[in-house]
Amino acid sequence: QVQLVESGGGxxxxxxxxxLSCAASGFTFSSYGMHWVRQAPGKGLEWVAVIWxxxxxxxxxxxxxxxxxxxxxxxxxxxxxxxxxxxxxxxxVYYCAREFTGTYYYDxxxxxxxxxxxxxxxxxxxxxxx
Amino acid sequence: SYELTQPPSVSVSPGQTAxxxxxxxxxxxxxxxxxxxxxxxxxxxVIYKDSERxxxxxxxxxxxxxxxxxxxxxxxxxxxxEADYYCQSADNSGxxxxxxxxxxxxxxx
Numbered sequence: 001q002v003q004l005v006e007s008g009g010g011x012x013x014x015x016x017x018x019x020l021s022c023a024a025s026g027f028t029f030s031s032y033g034m035h036w037v038r039q040a041p042g043k044g045l046e047w048v049a050v051i052w053x054x055x056x057x058x059x060x061x062x063x064x065x066x067x068x069x070x071x072x073x074x075x076x077x078x079x080x081x082x083x084x085x086x087x088x089x090x091x092x093v094y095y096c097a098r099e100f101t102g103t104y105y106y107d108x109x110x111x112x113x114x115x116x117x118x119x120x121x122x123x124x125x126x127x128x129x130x
Numbered sequence: 131s132y133e134l135t136q137p138p139s140v141s142v143s144p145g146q147t148a149x150x151x152x153x154x155x156x157x158x159x160x161x162x163x164x165x166x167x168x169x170x171x172x173x174x175x176v177i178y179k180d181s182e183r184x185x186x187x188x189x190x191x192x193x194x195x196x197x198x199x200x201x202x203x204x205x206x207x208x209x210x211x212e213a214d215y216y217c218q219s220a221d222n223s224g225x226x227x228x229x230x231x232x233x234x235x236x237x238x239x
C-alpha cells in the first residue's frame with residue numbers, strides 16, 4: 001500500500017535551518033510529482049512547493065521562495081524540503097503529498113496546473129521559536 | 131493575490147444534505163478538488179476535477195461547478211462526515227501555484 005512518512009521536524013530558532021524528509025513506499029516514486037503542503041496550528045492548508053517526477057521542474061509558494069528548496073532522490077524513494085532562514089510564521093505541520101496521476105492539466109491558456117493530491121503523509125511538526 | 135472563498139461553517143442534521151461552496155474568479159477555467167480533514171489526521175481527497183470521485187469515496191459525496199462557484203454536496207450526511215473541508219484550485223496566471231480555500235467546518239447536529 002502507498003505510504004508517505006515524513007521526518008525531520010522539531011523545534012528550531014528563527015533564522016536557522018531544518019531539512020525535512022518524506023520516505024515513499026508502495027508505488028513507483030519516480031513516476032509521480034510530489035508536493036509539500038503545510039498547516040499552521042488551528043489554520044488551513046497552505047501549499048509550499050512541487051517537484052516534477054524527474055526533478056526537472058520545481059515551483060514554490062511566494063511565502064517560501066528563496067528560503068526553501070524542494071528536492072528528491074528517486075534512487076532512495078525520498079522527497080526533501082530544505083528550509084533556511086526560518087521564521088515564526090513557518091511554524092506548521094508539514095505534509096508531503098503525491099500528485100494523483102492524470103489529474104494535472106493544461107488550462108485554456110496552455111499553462112500547466114496542479115492535479116489533486118491522492119496520498120498524504122501523517123505530517124511532521126516544525127516549530128520555529130526562540 | 132488570488133483567493134478561494136469558503137463559508138467558515140455549515141451545519142446539518144444526520145440524513146440531510148450538506149452543501150459546501152467555494153468561490154473564485156478563475157474557477158470557470160480551472161478545475162477544483164475537495165479534501166476532507168478530521169482532527170489530527172491528514173487530508174483525504176474526496177472529489178477531483180470538479181466532480182470525479184476517487185475510488186473508495188462513498189457515493190454520497192459529489193461535486194459540481196457553476197460559473198465562479200464549485201460545490202461539494204454530501205447527501206444523507208452521517209456523523210462520521212463531521213470534518214473540515216477544503217477546496218483546492220489554481221489561478222489563471224502563467225505562474226504555477228496551488229491555492230486552497232480557507233476551509234469549512236461541517237458540523238453534524
